[in-house]
Amino acid sequence: MAIMWLNLKDIIEIPGGEVSFECELDTQALFFPALVRFIDAPRASGRVVNTAGVLTLLGELKAKVLCRCDRCGREFESEKTLSLNVPLSADMDGESNDAEVFPLDGDGIDLNEMLAAVFILSIDSKLLCSDDCKGLCPACGKNLNDGPCACTKPVDPRLAVLGQLLDIDEDK
Numbered sequence: 001m002a003i004m005w006l007n008l009k010d011i012i013e014i015p016g017g018e019v020s021f022e023c024e025l026d027t028q029a030l031f032f033p034a035l036v037r038f039i040d041a042p043r044a045s046g047r048v049v050n051t052a053g054v055l056t057l058l059g060e061l062k063a064k065v066l067c068r069c070d071r072c073g074r075e076f077e078s079e080k081t082l083s084l085n086v087p088l089s090a091d092m093d094g095e096s097n098d099a100e101v102f103p104l105d106g107d108g109i110d111l112n113e114m115l116a117a118v119f120i121l122s123i124d125s126k127l128l129c130s131d132d133c134k135g136l137c138p139a140c141g142k143n144l145n146d147g148p149c150a151c152t153k154p155v156d157p158r159l160a161v162l163g164q165l166l167d168i169d170e171d172k
């Protein structure tokens with residue numbers, strides 16, 4: 001993954017100092033299970049400020065992605081806007097296990113690495129094309145968002161899941 005170095009040397013020791021940044025993330029290393037492709041590469045802009053000796057990265061990250069619905073499998077566009085507020089730590093002793101704090105690498109940070117981590121953490125584990133996605137008919141596989149299927153007896157999705165579990169047990 002390409003390095004996008006933000007040098008913070010000039011503000012590390014200067015309370016009140018700030019450095020601004022603007023970048024486009026390298027999408028090659030950005031992956032999450034529902035991702036089909038990036039429509040627009042994630043772009044971030046903002047600044048790192050030194051507030052009473054503590055560095056914080058503030059800004060916004062925007063991305064437009066094509067995702068696959070976790071329930072019905074349909075592809076859909078999703079636009080993400082994250083507001084960034086990430087404390088940076090110069091603490092190199094390794095004692096801090098606080099995942100919310102991003103460690104400095106010497107006197108700077110790799111924006112690409114850091115923002116990629118923030119972006120991936122922000123992705124829900126299950127992405128749906130809509131909050132009330134109806135999913136697929138467990139009997140015929142039709143996408144029920146397009147309307148009801150021809151199955152005479154609609155199967156309760158909860159029972160269908162139970163049925164699958166029972167099938168698996170029987171196979172053992």
Ligand SMILES: [Zn+2]
Pocket residue numbers: 069070071072073074128129130133134135
């Ligand atoms: Zn769906």
Ligand SMILES: [Zn+2]
Pocket residue numbers: 137138139140141142149150151
């Ligand atoms: Zn059906």
